Amino acid sequence: GTQFYRFGISQIDSTVYIGGTQDNGTKVHKSDGTWKDAIGGDGFECLIDNNDKNTMYGSLYYGDFFKSTNGGNNFKRINDLDNNNNYDDITESGAWSTPFIQNPKNSNTILIGMINVWISRDKGDHFTKISNFGGSNKLVSIAMSESDSNYIYAAYNTKLYRTTNSGTSWTEMTRPGNSNISYIFLDDKDKDKLWVTNSGYSTGNKVFESTDGGSIWSNISKNLPNVPALTVIKQKDTDDKLWVGTDIGVYYIDDNISDWVAYNTDLPNVIVTELEINYTYNEIYAATYGRGIWK
Numbered sequence: 001g002t003q004f005y006r007f008g009i010s011q012i013d014s015t016v017y018i019g020g021t022q023d024n025g026t027k028v029h030k031s032d033g034t035w036k037d038a039i040g041g042d043g044f045e046c047l048i049d050n051n052d053k054n055t056m057y058g059s060l061y062y063g064d065f066f067k068s069t070n071g072g073n074n075f076k077r078i079n080d081l082d083n084n085n086n087y088d089d090i091t092e093s094g095a096w097s098t099p100f101i102q103n104p105k106n107s108n109t110i111l112i113g114m115i116n117v118w119i120s121r122d123k124g125d126h127f128t129k130i131s132n133f134g135g136s137n138k139l140v141s142i143a144m145s146e147s148d149s150n151y152i153y154a155a156y157n158t159k160l161y162r163t164t165n166s167g168t169s170w171t172e173m174t175r176p177g178n179s180n181i182s183y184i185f186l187d188d189k190d191k192d193k194l195w196v197t198n199s200g201y202s203t204g205n206k207v208f209e210s211t212d213g214g215s216i217w218s219n220i221s222k223n224l225p226n227v228p229a230l231t232v233i234k235q236k237d238t239d240d241k242l243w244v245g246t247d248i249g250v251y252y253i254d255d256n257i258s259d260w261v262a263y264n265t266d267l268p269n270v271i272v273t274e275l276e277i278n279y280t281y282n283e284i285y286a287a288t289y290g291r292g293i294w295k
Helices: none
Strands: 004-009 017-021 025-029 035-039 056-060 064-068 100-103 106-113 117-120 141-144 152-155 160-163 181-186 194-198 207-210 229-235 241-246 249-253 272-278 283-288
Touching: 100 141, 106 141, 141 181, 152 181, 194 229, 229 272, 241 272, 249 272
Parallel strands: 181 229
Antiparallel strands: 004 017, 017 025, 025 035, 056 064, 100 106, 106 117, 141 152, 152 160, 181 194, 194 207, 229 241, 241 249, 272 283
């Protein structure tokens, strides 16, 4: 089975998605039902423009980014305006699996996490560095508030930072848990409410919630198994219904139930690396490391 590291879906067309895989490159699922091999090598984080299903982004290891404007038929290395494959703006490399996101409210804005956070306001053509963290640690997750784009969160394995002014200044927040941070997810309406997952095998250090921007954390790991938690998302317009992807499948919880519930009907016992929800069609997608993409 195909081993997906990360993937992205279209909010406009539920048949269009793109995923990055180990050894098998980046693959685009097109609206005619066919798969197209897009970028060779290992594939990592991908996303599809929220307003244009033909504009999509993929990546190789260490933050080598590509963009297509024709539905995945051709990809060009972004941030390489003179076509000589040199980065013209970004002067850093990223983690093995480098995080990048789009502004939930304005798909012109793309953020990439290398050692620092870099922002583009023209869909990836030009980037500006908006942090100065120092050191050589590589960011593992970044998130931007849907309700206030001045609020951006960025995490290394053991450190969490926040800006409330689009990167003019950053504050180191409290570390959630004692394992490595794997993912940040922000509430869609509350810029100070967020959830973070921990990877690793520290019992009870799986999922954490903060309602004050990351100063104080509540441990909501509860009955989750002692395996790495790799991703978390909140389902919009629910009583905090959370979905978590772990090394052995998907779990959910909300304010009306006391413990996590396994949600693995027909899903093999598999590592779930990323979850996405298509709200137009009310479908949840899981990228798995070994069994392809499920919905």
